[in-house]
Each structure stands twice: as structure tokens, then as C-alpha cells.
Amino acid sequence: MLLIHCPYCGEARPELEFRHAGEAHVARPVGADVGDEDFEAFLFLRANPKGIVFERWRHIHGCGRFFNAARDTVSDRFLVTYKAGDKAPADIEGGRV
Amino acid sequence: MAEAFRIRGAGRIEGARGVRFSFDGQSYRGIEGDTLASALLANGVHLVGRSFKYHRPRGIVSAGAEEPNALVGIRRDRSRQTPNVRATVQEVYDGLVAISQNRWPSLAFDVGAVNDLASPFFSAGFYYKTFMWPKAAWERFYEPFIRRAAGLGVAPDRADADCYSNRFAHCDVLVVGGGAAGLAAALAASDAGASVILADEQAETGGALRGEKTALVDGKSAWEWAKEATETLAQRANVRILTRTTAFGYYAQNMVALSERRTDHLAEPPTDMPRERLWQVRAARVVLATGAIERPMVFPGNDRPGVMLASAARCYLNHYGVAVGRRVGVYTAEDSAWQAAFDLKGAGIDVSAIVDSRPSPPEDFVERATALGIECLTGHAVTGTSGRLRISSLKARRIGGTAIRDIACDALLTSSGWTPSVHLFSQSRGKLVFDADSQRFLPGEGPQDCISAGACAGALSLAEAVEQGFRAGAAASGKRRRKPVPMVTEGASWSEGTLGPAEDAGTGAFAKAFVDFQNDVTAKDIAQAVREGMRSIEHVKRFTTTGMATDQGKTSNMHGLAIAAGILRKPIPEVGLTTFRAPYTPVTFGALAGHARGALFEPVRRTPIHDWAKMQGAVFEDVGQWKRARYFPQDGEDMHGAVARECRTVRESAGVFDASTLGKIEVTGPDAAAFLEMIYTNPWSKLAVGRCRYGVMLREDGFIFDDGVVGRLAEDRFHVTTTTGGAPRVLHHMEDYLQTEFPQMRVYLTSTTEQWAVIAVQGPKSRDIIAPLVEGVDLSDATMPHMSVREGKVCGVPARIFRMSFTGERGFEINVPADFGRAVWEEIFAEAQKTGACAYGTEAMHVLRAEKGYIIVGQDTDGTVTPHDVGLAWAIGKNKTDFVGMRGLMRSDLAAGGRKQLVGLKTIDPRTVLEEGAQIVADPNEPVPMTMIGHVTSAYWSENCGRSIALALLKDGASRIGERLFVPMPDGAVNVEVCRPVFFDEEGGRLHG
Numbered sequence A: 001m002l003l004i005h006c007p008y009c010g011e012a013r014p015e016l017e018f019r020h021a022g023e024a025h026v027a028r029p030v031g032a033d034v035g036d037e038d039f040e041a042f043l044f045l046r047a048n049p050k051g052i053v054f055e056r057w058r059h060i061h062g063c064g065r066f067f068n069a070a071r072d073t074v075s076d077r078f079l080v081t082y083k084a085g086d087k088a089p090a091d092i093e094g095g096r097v
Numbered sequence B: 001m002a003e004a005f006r007i008r009g010a011g012r013i014e015g016a017r018g019v020r021f022s023f024d025g026q027s028y029r030g031i032e033g034d035t036l037a038s039a040l041l042a043n044g045v046h047l048v049g050r051s052f053k054y055h056r057p058r059g060i061v062s063a064g065a066e067e068p069n070a071l072v073g074i075r076r077d078r079s080r081q082t083p084n085v086r087a088t089v090q091e092v093y094d095g096l097v098a099i100s101q102n103r104w105p106s107l108a109f110d111v112g113a114v115n116d117l118a119s120p121f122f123s124a125g126f127y128y129k130t131f132m133w134p135k136a137a138w139e140r141f142y143e144p145f146i147r148r149a150a151g152l153g154v155a156p157d158r159a160d161a162d163c164y165s166n167r168f169a170h171c172d173v174l175v176v177g178g179g180a181a182g183l184a185a186a187l188a189a190s191d192a193g194a195s196v197i198l199a200d201e202q203a204e205t206g207g208a209l210r211g212e213k214t215a216l217v218d219g220k221s222a223w224e225w226a227k228e229a230t231e232t233l234a235q236r237a238n239v240r241i242l243t244r245t246t247a248f249g250y251y252a253q254n255m256v257a258l259s260e261r262r263t264d265h266l267a268e269p270p271t272d273m274p275r276e277r278l279w280q281v282r283a284a285r286v287v288l289a290t291g292a293i294e295r296p297m298v299f300p301g302n303d304r305p306g307v308m309l310a311s312a313a314r315c316y317l318n319h320y321g322v323a324v325g326r327r328v329g330v331y332t333a334e335d336s337a338w339q340a341a342f343d344l345k346g347a348g349i350d351v352s353a354i355v356d357s358r359p360s361p362p363e364d365f366v367e368r369a370t371a372l373g374i375e376c377l378t379g380h381a382v383t384g385t386s387g388r389l390r391i392s393s394l395k396a397r398r399i400g401g402t403a404i405r406d407i408a409c410d411a412l413l414t415s416s417g418w419t420p421s422v423h424l425f426s427q428s429r430g431k432l433v434f435d436a437d438s439q440r441f442l443p444g445e446g447p448q449d450c451i452s453a454g455a456c457a458g459a460l461s462l463a464e465a466v467e468q469g470f471r472a473g474a475a476a477s478g479k480r481r482r483k484p485v486p487m488v489t490e491g492a493s494w495s496e497g498t499l500g501p502a503e504d505a506g507t508g509a510f511a512k513a514f515v516d517f518q519n520d521v522t523a524k525d526i527a528q529a530v531r532e533g534m535r536s537i538e539h540v541k542r543f544t545t546t547g548m549a550t551d552q553g554k555t556s557n558m559h560g561l562a563i564a565a566g567i568l569r570k571p572i573p574e575v576g577l578t579t580f581r582a583p584y585t586p587v588t589f590g591a592l593a594g595h596a597r598g599a600l601f602e603p604v605r606r607t608p609i610h611d612w613a614k615m616q617g618a619v620f621e622d623v624g625q626w627k628r629a630r631y632f633p634q635d636g637e638d639m640h641g642a643v644a645r646e647c648r649t650v651r652e653s654a655g656v657f658d659a660s661t662l663g664k665i666e667v668t669g670p671d672a673a674a675f676l677e678m679i680y681t682n683p684w685s686k687l688a689v690g691r692c693r694y695g696v697m698l699r700e701d702g703f704i705f706d707d708g709v710v711g712r713l714a715e716d717r718f719h720v721t722t723t724t725g726g727a728p729r730v731l732h733h734m735e736d737y738l739q740t741e742f743p744q745m746r747v748y749l750t751s752t753t754e755q756w757a758v759i760a761v762q763g764p765k766s767r768d769i770i771a772p773l774v775e776g777v778d779l780s781d782a783t784m785p786h787m788s789v790r791e792g793k794v795c796g797v798p799a800r801i802f803r804m805s806f807t808g809e810r811g812f813e814i815n816v817p818a819d820f821g822r823a824v825w826e827e828i829f830a831e832a833q834k835t836g837a838c839a840y841g842t843e844a845m846h847v848l849r850a851e852k853g854y855i856i857v858g859q860d861t862d863g864t865v866t867p868h869d870v871g872l873a874w875a876i877g878k879n880k881t882d883f884v885g886m887r888g889l890m891r892s893d894l895a896a897g898g899r900k901q902l903v904g905l906k907t908i909d910p911r912t913v914l915e916e917g918a919q920i921v922a923d924p925n926e927p928v929p930m931t932m933i934g935h936v937t938s939a940y941w942s943e944n945c946g947r948s949i950a951l952a953l954l955k956d957g958a959s960r961i962g963e964r965l966f967v968p969m970p971d972g973a974v975n976v977e978v979c980r981p982v983f984f985d986e987e988g989g990r991l992h993g
């Protein structure tokens, strides 16, 4: 069971309190005139890399807030967590920012 | 029966209380402190089981958790019997009942042993090759055969009567393994002030020192030192010692799972004591001191009862005071087995020969053995054994020579070296490094804060193990080491040994030379797997099943790997090492389930009106976690009768329905309407205060996610309802958008599902029923038309009254604070009875809504259905520029023809009720597989229509109205006619009264 640092609570808490919420920084295209390719990228295409992923989590059994995290899928280690709306940190090794 | 093999003056449990136990119905004597294995050996019993595939007689191999052979069933009573218990781990208690497995009719005479004669047919890959063809033979022959043959023990046929518990714990240092290294680590870490948990799988700490007799630590016998160290640790407030506790899983961020066995060793377990406790330990640092496991030698006939590990024989002698035979042979390729021979000889047991495959073992060993009168055959191999249910002799031959010596023995101790127990380190995602010199996989780099120490880290002597442990403990504590390392003055050591069969063990060396005892895999099987093209050890493993039994190949994997590598002429690391997976040893389902069983498996949610419904004799159904009243049978009615009466009564007079389980979310704030515009397909901004609207919610892909009625209580306050099961996911969905897509909106979301009891009153008389109880609200059609909401009082209690309908009748839903729900319900019900109305349940609710063609999300939709598909296109705001799912709906495949659409189905025989989920076809005579063009989503008997009704999703359904189609069933196709999905009051006049 992972320990996850909630950037809103300022504490590392057990994974049981959290819920995974998919890839982070997927921008929602607005309006009806979004092209098929843009919409496909938004709805279907996910990076799923081996290595560092940026993903969303929700502290659902805690403060209830959604936030972002960078995690290494090889070591299953969290490199950093940060608030929703904040930009992905640019200095993460191997990160796709 | 006397314990003929118990040696006076040997061992450490002498003088303890005697116990009686039985094995296969025969009564034996043992001593408290014995394992079942040591007690059986004390009685001269080696034969304890039959092997899995060939049913070969098998004996006790080890003295620990790695045991592959001695698996027995332990039976307390019918609901408490455990299969596949390792006799080497099970402690005896007075009255213990053990039975052997995988034999019929008896252990000594087993019919299944005929498999052994047929063994050429059961060679590697047998299952894959044999059960391929013909297809029809699967059901009749292969599957029953495999099912009968699969698995050793027999599972109990009753629910487990024991209870289990679980606990979370945190510590600075978790030490896994209470042997010499682990104790030293715990001493050093706790000395520095760290909080320490020390877990050991055995009944007491000491680990491999159980078998040790001569070694000295700090001037004391190693065992004495271990006991004193344990005593010291036990007295420290910052140390918790868990014995009979196996660390079976190593997870992320130093989370280690332990299974503590609390009662399996007790004659009469207290009824309030859990049988096992699952510990989930989060440790700042972990010290792995898991030791090493001795490997047997691989040679023909190495599985005969009486052939066992040298370390086990030493442990049985020095700890349990049990001689494993009267005339013992030794076959080894490394040093530590010699010490076993010396110890046995010292206890007065005849050692017939030491066979060592090495041409020149340490000279002092040979000299000492010779001085003791033991014959030493160095540079020799054992090429076979004889004996039926017990070894009677070994056959030895000089390597490179031809002459075979037959040497009598009743036990043969073997050792080909020690395999470091790196299971947990590997589970921690640590990298294993192959050390070519010692032919061992050792812990390398690891991603977690974890230190391996002792034999598991490659230590080759007790002194080295203790020092490594001590230093690891000190380092893990994060403090400076203050005390000196315990001094090992006289100590055991072990050497590197060999892998695979001994060189030149004869042409028959591979036949019946067992590698994996539990799964009956021989060296020949592994060689065959390689010849047939398996190149990776993962393939060899699956083809031969080596390492796939309950012991996961603890004594066999390295041999198997070495044999495969040898034939492939590749270095071992290139052939690979199979993955170590949790659990290290088998864990009961009980330990994993803990308290989460029966009533505690999942929370049960009951409405405030539940108890009233129960008193009325309601029959309940589970809807998610909720208990809902399904129908209210009266005067011996069956379900059909009750539901028919309830449906009729609602439309003739009225019905009262408990709708409290509906999900409810309060959406407030200046931007509440704007937020709902984004979440629902419908428009909300112009909805007047006091009005409500049926809303449809989509996912981004355009498919229906949830639905429900939303009432506007104020400019900035909405009362949102969701489906019963949908409330949590709808709130999560709303929070997601509010927090991450529209964070600028000033909106607050509050779950209010359990704040309100909801009483639906539906039917022509509904207003008459509630009117006398309502204060401050004008209920007339003119001021409160269909789809209105008002706040007022009902029975003197603050209430939100919705005028809405899920039946097609004039209807109201009254929300009152949950605590008043029961009282208000009873008053409304009393009024209802005056008009001849009744209480109705979820079944009637379903029928009534289906008569009107109102869908239930999740029943008539399945996550691939758009509003257009189910006739809800009207609910999409025409002038909206954005909402969740708007762009998704424009995807070409959702806009194209040929989609399944909601229709009604009328069976040609009105009495036939269709099956929900049944498929619809156009041609009932088409051969299977038929072309399926739709499926039935809802089907009921409708008392109000006097016929069966059904809703269905049908390809191009809207253009098929009036068509005749077919629903194939096992006893013939049902003829149906497609109709519009409204069966009652198509004009909808009744809604308005």
C-alpha cells in the first residue's frame, strides 16, 4: 500500500484514503467545433509510459480534493504531488512536461 | 507406543509435558514443544504422504517452512480442518488429529501409485499435450480427471468457524527473522532507541541455531545466547517480538504484511481469540534476516522416505532430541552436512558413510570422521537408493569409476548447499545479483529502505551473520553503534555447494532424480522441457510445473535453473530466475478477510422507514448496500399477487412508497445554475424558483451516466436527486469538474442522501392524502403544477415537497429530515388507508414506471446508450454551447444509423413474460450463432395493462414499430411485436390529475 502526500492536507496518508483519477494535464477541449483528432486525443489517447507518469488522485476519504502527482511506474515511487491547476514541475528527471 | 527414536540427554525439550496425538488414526506420544514432524520421527515414522502426480511414498525432508513433502490435514472439527499443513511447522498439542493426503485407501497401500508405473506418460508438458483433443472429451473425461487429480488436500465443506483479526502497526525498524542475524539486528537497533518489531515464523526465536550445538556466542552456547538476547529484547519497551509470525509480503514504501498464528498450537483455543492476525506494518527501515534454505542433492531415488536434509536431521537431534534413524548415511557437496554426521555420531547413532561428491573436502573433516570410525567416500556420487516405504540402502560409486557399493542405511542426509532466502528482498523490487563464484543469487540494489543481513545476504559463517545483523540493526536505527558486536568464538560455517545433479552420477542420473518433490518434477523433465524448446526458466516452470506447488520451489528452484542452464550451455542469469511473488508461505483466506465477513463484509444501509416496512411483513431486496422493501404481501399473497395488487391500487387510488434511498446532492452558490448547465444536458438558468426538471447527465463520451429530478429552491440553491446506486459516483463526477475544470465557479456540493427521508405518494388520490398534513403550501394544480417544488411543513416538520411522478400518476415526493421520516410516514400511511391506498415496494415501482416507458439508468441503459437512443433527445438544451458529453455526442458512430434504440415489446401471447437480458432476432430458424439485433432490458407482468410488457434496446428500433420479431429461449422462440415504449396513458393526462 502506497503512502501518498496530499498537498492540501500537507501529510502523507495511506493509499486507502485515496482514489486514482487518471492521467493528469489532459486539457478538456471546449465547445462543439472541436475537431475529431483533438477530441480523440482528449477522450481516448493516454501516454501510459514506463517511467514517470503524471496522474490525478483524489483524497476522497480525507479532504476530498483532487491533486496531481508524478510517479515512477517502475519503482512505484511518488516523486512529487502538487495542487490541481499547478503546472507539472519541469525539473523531474525523464519527465514529459 | 513408545518414542523409540527419542534420545535421552539430547535436545532442549526433554522433560516437557507429554501429549497424545494421532496420525491416520494411530495414536502416538510426543512432547510439548515438538512439531508434528519431530514427534512422528520420534516414533520412527518417516512415511507421511504420497506425492502429487506419481503417488510415490514420501517422507519428511526438512525441519522448517520450506517443507515440500510432509503436508497433512489437521482436523479439529468439521468446520475447522486445514489441508496442506506442513508437519514441520505444525506444533503438536494434546489431542491433535492429523491425516495424510493424496492416498487411497491407505498411506502404505495406495492405488494411485499405479501412476508411478505409468510415469512415462506423465512427463513434462503432459497436461498441455494430452488434454488437447478432441474437444468433446473435455467435459466428459479430461476436466473431471484433472479436477480429481488436482490439489493434494481436501478443503472443508463447512464455513470456517474461527475468527480472524487484523492490525496496523508502525515502527522505526522491522526485523524479519529471529535467527542469529535478526536477534543481533534487533539488539543493536533497539539499543539505539529505535522502536523495533521482530517477526519470526517459528514458535520461538533462534532460527537455524535450533540445530546448532557447538557454536559459542559471547562465550555462551549459541542457543543460550539467542534465548538471553530474546529475553533482553522482550524487556525493552521499544521492542515487540512476534513469534509464529510469517512476513509473507513486501509491498511499496516498506509496507510488510505479517501473518501471526495465534491458536494453531493450542489444544483448546479460547473462543474469543482470533486464529490468526494479519499485521500490516509500515516500517521506516526493514532489516531482512531471513536466512538460507538448504538444498537436497539431486540423484535417482532421492525422494524415498528417510532421505532428508542434513540440517533437518541436525535440528531434530539437537533441538528435539530425536534421531532420524539408527544407521544414517550422508551425501553432500558442502561442509555443513559433515557437522550433522559428527553430531549424530556423538549422540551414539551409527553413521554408515559420508559420501561427498567433492574430490577433496576439508581435510580436518575427513580426519575427524575417520577418527570417529565413519567411512568417507570423497569424490563419490550416490547413484540410487533402495527400500519401499523407507530407504534401506544407498548405492555409491566413485565419480568416473564403475564399481557400485551398496551401503545399508535407514536415513540418508543430503545437502548440496544453501540458497539465500531472497524472496522478500525480491518482492520489495530489489534487484538480485548472481554471484558466479558461489553460484547464488544475492540481494543487490533495492528501491526501498531495506538492509539484508546474515545468510540471506550471503554470510557463510555464524560469525559473519551475527556481525552483519548487528551492523544492519545499528545502521537501521539511524544512530551510532555503541555496543560491540557479539563475539562468535566457536562457530558453524557452510560452504558453497553444488547445483543440479552431481557430475557423472550415471546414465540414470536424471530419471527419478527429483528436483521438485511436491510437484513430482525430475531432472529428466527439466531436460526434456529444454529439448522441446523452452528457453526461459519462466517457460520451463510452466511446462514442467516445477516451483509451482505450495512450497513455490524453495528447495528446488536453483537446481531446476542450473539443469536448464547446463543443457542450454548458458550462464544461469541468462536463463533467468522466476519471479518471487507473495505470499512467501501459504496464507489463509481467513487472515486476509479478517473481520470482513458475514454481516461485516459490507455496510448495510437501511432507511428510516425500514423497521416499519419490516413490521408490515415487507420482503426486502438488496440495491447496492441498501435494503429496500420490494413488496408488501398480504393475507398469504405471493410476489405476483402482491405486486399486481399494489400496481392496481396506485392507479385506482394511490400508493405510498419509501424513496429515501434516492441519492441527494445540495448544489448551492452564485454559480450553481451555471454549474448544472455544464453537468446536465438540460438547460437550468431559466428554470424558475419553485420548479423542477428531469435532468440527464452524460460522460464526456456522450453516454448516459445518471439521471434524476432537480428542483430549484432559490436562485442559488438546487436540490439534486440521483439514482439510488449513483449518488457517490455522481458527487465524485461533480467534484471533479468543479475542482479541476471549473474552479472559478462559486459552487458548493453537499451530499444530503441520508439527511432526508423521502416519502412518495403517487396516484389519483395522492393530493387528498397529503393535504390534511401539509401546512403553508397551496397544493392546487394551478399554483403547484406537475414538476414543482415547495418548502413548507408536513405533520409540523420542515419539508420539501416535490410534485413529480415516476408512475405517470399525479404524485408527490415529500422530503422530511430523516429523524422524522418514520413518524411522518406513519401519519401519511394512516391518511392513505382512508382512501384505500396501500404501501408499495420497488417491484411495483418498476412495473409502474415501465408501463410509462420511464427508463432506469443501469437497467435500460448500460453505459453505451445516448439520450437519442432512449428517446431523451428532448432533454438536451438546444441553445447550449457546452456541457459534459456535448462534443462526445457528435462522434460519428453515435450519430450514425444502426444504433440500438429503446422500444416496447408486446408478446403475441400476452401471458408470456420475457426474460430480462434475452436476445432479440429477426429469424428464429437461423443456425447458431444467430444474428442478434437487440436485447430485452425490462420485462414484467402488467396488471394495469392486463398483459406482459417489456422494454428493449433494438437496432434501428424507432423504425421497426409494428414489426414481428423473436426472442429465442431454451424451450422455443417467443413471438413479439415491436411497439412504442409506452403502455399506459400514452397521452400523459393522468400526470396532471
Ligand SMILES: [Zn+2]
Pocket: A006, A007, A008, A009, A010, A059, A062, A063, A064, A065
Ligand atoms: Zn487531503
